[in-house]
Amino acid sequence: MKKERITPRGENYSQWYLDVIREADLAENSIVRGCMVIKPNGYALWEKIQENLGRMIKETGHRNVYFPIFIPKSLLNKEAEHVEGFAKESAVVTHHRLKLNSRKELMVDPASRLEEEVIVRPTSETIMYDSFARWVTSYRDLPILINQWSNIVRWEMRTRLFLRTSEFLWQEGHTAHATHDEAEEEALKMLKVYKDFVEEYMAVPLISGEKSEGEKFPGALRTYTIEAMMQDCKALQAGTSHNLGDNFAKAFDITYLDKNNEKKYVWQTSWGASTRLIGALIMTHSDDRGLVLPPKMSETQVVIIPIWKTQEERKSVEKVCSKIESDLQKEGISTSTDYRDYLTPGFKFNDWEKKGIPVRIEIGPKDVEKKKAVVCRRDTNEKKSVEFKNIPKNVKNLMEDIQSDMFKKAKNFLNDNTHEIENFEDFKDFFKNKRGFVKAFWNQSKESEGEIKYATGASSRCLIGEGNGKCIFTGKPAKQKWVFGIGY
RNA sequence: CGGGGAGUAGUUCAGAUGGCUAGAACGCUGCUUUUGGGAAGCAGAGGUCGCAGGUUCAAGUCCUGUCUCCCCGACCA
Numbered sequence: 001m002k003k004e005r006i007t008p009r010g011e012n013y014s015q016w017y018l019d020v021i022r023e024a025d026l027a028e029n030s031i032v033r034g035c036m037v038i039k040p041n042g043y044a045l046w047e048k049i050q051e052n053l054g055r056m057i058k059e060t061g062h063r064n065v066y067f068p069i070f071i072p073k074s075l076l077n078k079e080a081e082h083v084e085g086f087a088k089e090s091a092v093v094t095h096h097r098l099k100l101n102s103r104k105e106l107m108v109d110p111a112s113r114l115e116e117e118v119i120v121r122p123t124s125e126t127i128m129y130d131s132f133a134r135w136v137t138s139y140r141d142l143p144i145l146i147n148q149w150s151n152i153v154r155w156e157m158r159t160r161l162f163l164r165t166s167e168f169l170w171q172e173g174h175t176a177h178a179t180h181d182e183a184e185e186e187a188l189k190m191l192k193v194y195k196d197f198v199e200e201y202m203a204v205p206l207i208s209g210e211k212s213e214g215e216k217f218p219g220a221l222r223t224y225t226i227e228a229m230m231q232d233c234k235a236l237q238a239g240t241s242h243n244l245g246d247n248f249a250k251a252f253d254i255t256y257l258d259k260n261n262e263k264k265y266v267w268q269t270s271w272g273a274s275t276r277l278i279g280a281l282i283m284t285h286s287d288d289r290g291l292v293l294p295p296k297m298s299e300t301q302v303v304i305i306p307i308w309k310t311q312e313e314r315k316s317v318e319k320v321c322s323k324i325e326s327d328l329q330k331e332g333i334s335t336s337t338d339y340r341d342y343l344t345p346g347f348k349f350n351d352w353e354k355k356g357i358p359v360r361i362e363i364g365p366k367d368v369e370k371k372k373a374v375v376c377r378r379d380t381n382e383k384k385s386v387e388f389k390n391i392p393k394n395v396k397n398l399m400e401d402i403q404s405d406m407f408k409k410a411k412n413f414l415n416d417n418t419h420e421i422e423n424f425e426d427f428k429d430f431f432k433n434k435r436g437f438v439k440a441f442w443n444q445s446k447e448s449e450g451e452i453k454y455a456t457g458a459s460s461r462c463l464i465g466e467g468n469g470k471c472i473f474t475g476k477p478a479k480q481k482w483v484f485g486i487g488y
Numbered sequence: 489c490g491g492g493g494a495g496u497a498g499u500u501c502a503g504a505u506g507g508c509u510a511g512a513a514c515g516c517u518g519c520u521u522u523u524g525g526g527a528a529g530c531a532g533a534g535g536u537c538g539c540a541g542g543u544u545c546a547a548g549u550c551c552u553g554u555c556u557c558c559c560c561g562a563c564c565a
Contacts, residue, residue: 014559033557089564123565156564157489164564237565276565307524346525353525364524374524488565 006354008288013232018161020282023354024291027161034159034166038275041355042162044299045278046169050149052296053171053197053273060193062147062173067127069151070118075126079251082125085218089154091120091166120153125219125244125270128174129252136176136266139258143186144176152274162279163236163488170274176254176266180245183267184222187243190271191224194239202277203294203407204228204284205414206238207437207483209462214446217270221245227461227483229414230283233435235461235485238280241271284410285379291356292379294406295399302328302395303352304337307345307364316368320388324361324373327392333399353378358402359395379406418483427472427484431456437485441469441478448473458484 026042097112216223249265417436471478
């Protein structure tokens with residue numbers, strides 16, 4: 001029996017998002033508050049990120065490390081802004097033992113109270129930089145270029161699968177350099193790596209630039225961001241890269257002797273991207289039939305659906321399927337054939353559409369006879385009949401077409417919903433009725449940012465360029481052009 | 489932490505003013521017929537009605553307490 005389609009976008013965007021995740025079997029809420037269970041289909045997406053972003057991180061000279069999940073409270077306390085930024089969302093370990101009480105119930109053993117509480121890492125700057133202080137003594141030890149794949153805990157009040165969970169997976173890079181300029185170059189280089197990965201592999205178009213004072217990372221000198229636009233026109237911060245200046249070097253006493261035997265502080269960067277990227281992928285491309293995956297992010301790129309009535313037909317169809325499957329694999333295309341015999345073809349079509357598999361090939365008795373198969377692309381639902389011998393080449397081209405068409409479609413959407421606005425009345429008017437990115441000149445200050453947010457719900461996303469114009473808020477001459485939007 | 493809503497089968501929910509053996513749909517198991525866009529019939533399995541008290545001849549339903557979850561805000565990748 002036909003079930004209702006996935007909730008249409010627009011009516012209830014957040015419900016639609018959750019439906020896509022459920023129907024594609026990516027993840028579910030855990031019984032642990034605010035945490036997420038990532039199921040195999042969802043984890044496969046994370047593995048694509050690890051594989052490709054991970055390779056790009058290594059290619060830029062960084063090596064992987066692992067630091068403890070626990071951070072002594074005293075370490076977290078060392079950088080003033082940093083503490084303040086994370087204090088409100090920390091999970092704290094206070095005891096190390098449980099015991100059974102007289103009713104055989106488990107309880108915390110009060111005798112096991114830790115002398116110093118440890119914090120479950122909300123990010124690893126502090127625990128890593130404590131080590132950096134010992135690793136660095138000479139200019140010859142620099143630069144330090146490391147990366148860590150790990151989980152992170154931030155005790156958020158409100159959570160949402162992939163976008164904001166109390167525990168999430170991420171990658172965090174940490175570097176130390178001899179000079180400010182070298183650190184700045186590194187921060188920008190890694191922002192570029194993120195942008196390249198997200199646009200090229202995930203087909204998610206971005207705007208990128210520096211964050212405002214109010215939005216920057218606690219403890220950073222400057223924060224750079226990549227921002228994506230979701231289909232409800234809200235902005236999603238998809239990754240950040242920070243120039244930490246010498247703030248942490250001073251707090252953790254990370255110093256080296258330079259060529260002139262002078263003691264200097266190091267200059268640092270950190271940068272991270274998380275499972276939120278998966279949320280960005282889902283919200284950028286999915287439609288009312290479910291998830292849509294770009295070929296470069298899909299574990300299975302082509303699914304083959306065999307169709308038969310009689311056992312004889314089944315034999316000849318399966319023979320053709322396995323030939324086509326091996327032909328495709330020779331072209332480097334990952335395939336899967338759905339041989340489940342207790343389901344109808346219609347059910348399977350729908351099943352794989354919900355999962356976002358880029359291309360479906362239908363092969364039945366009619367096709368075997370004509371030596372042609374029906375090839376259907378997920379992103380446009382376009383079907384065509386292709387001769388068996390042409391399938392490998394055809395599908396290979398289709399992979400590239402889908403990848404670039406998905407990017408173009410999302411890019412057009414972003415452009416169509418980006419506007420230039422020059423005065424605050426129009427600005428307020430815009431966010432009253434619509435959503436999207438607004439480019440405007442702005443003399444940034446924490447106070448005006450707060451007032452803009454109060455009046456419109458929008459906040460600055462990033463600085464995108466210089467020029468001459470009038471500040472959107474004060475009307476005074478301004479040189480910086482910013483992008484504003486309603487954020488996730 | 490503010491404002492709403494909900495806890496009943498694996499899932500989504502229905503069970504009005506208390507009343508017979510607690511229901512449906514989907515899912516699950518078996519058999520049969522099906523199979524080119526979410527198949528159909530028949531037969532089954534599956535429940536401490538969130539938890540703890542109380543009122544009553546009788547509580548999923550009323551009262552008190554308590555816990556949890558969801559949605560919208562404030563906070564954040």
